[in-house]
Amino acid sequence: MPSPFWTLHAARRPFLMGRVRIAAALRQFFAAQDFVEVDTAALVLSPGNEAHLHAFATELVAPAATPTRFYLRTSPEFACKKLLAAGERRIVEFARVFRNRERGALHHPEFTMVEWYRAEEPYEILMADCAAVLALAAEAAGTKQFSFRERAIDPFAEPERLTMAQAFARYAGIDLLAVLPPEPGASFAAAAAAAGIRTAADDSWGDIFSRVLVEKIEPHLGQGRATVLYEYPAVQSPLARPTAADPRLAERFELYACGVELANGFGELTDPAEQRKRLEEQMAEKERIYGERYPIDEDFLAALAVMPQACGIALGFDRLVMLATGAAHLDEVMWTPIPTS
DSSP, X not given: OOOHHHHHHHHHHHXXXXXXXXHXXXXXXXXXTTOEEOXXXXXXXXXXXOTTOXXXXXXXXXXXXXXXXEEEOSOSHHHHHHHHHTTOOEEEEEEEEEOTTXXXXXXXXXXXXEEEEEETSOTHHHHHHHHHHHHHHHHHHTOSOEXXXXXXXXXXXXXXXXXXXXXXXXXXXXXXXXXXXXXXHHHHHHHHHHTTOOOOTTOOHHHHHHHHIIIIIGGGSSSBSOEEEEOOBGGGOTTBOBOSSOTTBBSEEEEEETTEEEEEEEEBOOOHHHHHHHHHHHHHHHHHHHSOOOOOOHHHHHHHTTOOSEEEEEEEHHHHHHHHHTOSSGGGGSSSOOOOO
């Protein structure tokens, strides 16, 4: 009698073969543009400094040495930027990354992130990359549409481009530019309440923003065709540089397909003093909410001082495969997912 693992694997195998073909197609895409595929360390001193990302911790015990706390990376971003500072110009990594407190149809504690960077190129080129990646994944999977939970897109259609301010006005009836910091948070809370969003007295500006985004905007994104949602508030973009037209906004976008967030791209911030300030603010917020903080990577900040202007993006590879193959859960596109019990 087949074991439970064998039975599950047999059911997953068509999705996994799609995964293999999609990975090969993406590697060919990057190689054709002279990207160098890198392989950075998963064990790091700082796993990242965003308030709502949670890492797995461990200790290095060496002979005659004090045990040192290390973390499994939540992203290869800091390492990749160090490589840009060292002289690399186009790099890509198929990175195994780890995030604690995450499990569900769209979340897994260990997953694959495709992250790529272009030095001395505008961040809008990443939007074009995303359109190409969607089409390549569809071709490799042998499909003409992506689907998830009764939503579908044409992966060959040019993605819709929508600014965050346009999205807030269209789907929530909120003038985002009128309530951006340094405007008092009360004005944003009032606008959100008028749009039917429940708020609390102790909500931060970011709390309200996230609630409007999740409840009013994201359900409309990536339907029929993919959506590129861009020009995020700078206060919500700690690693992105401000836009030239309005420093309250950032060169940041996210890619959505079938209502699923697939990728997060930036024009990279290269000011080490400003970056330190933002990371410290993020860790203060993390300590306020979760009672913990992570170290700041001093080598990363030092690298920013000599890093060229660049753009970079992280794409959830497992999610891409899931949408392209029609799988219903991330576990179905992973060779050996973590058991649920």
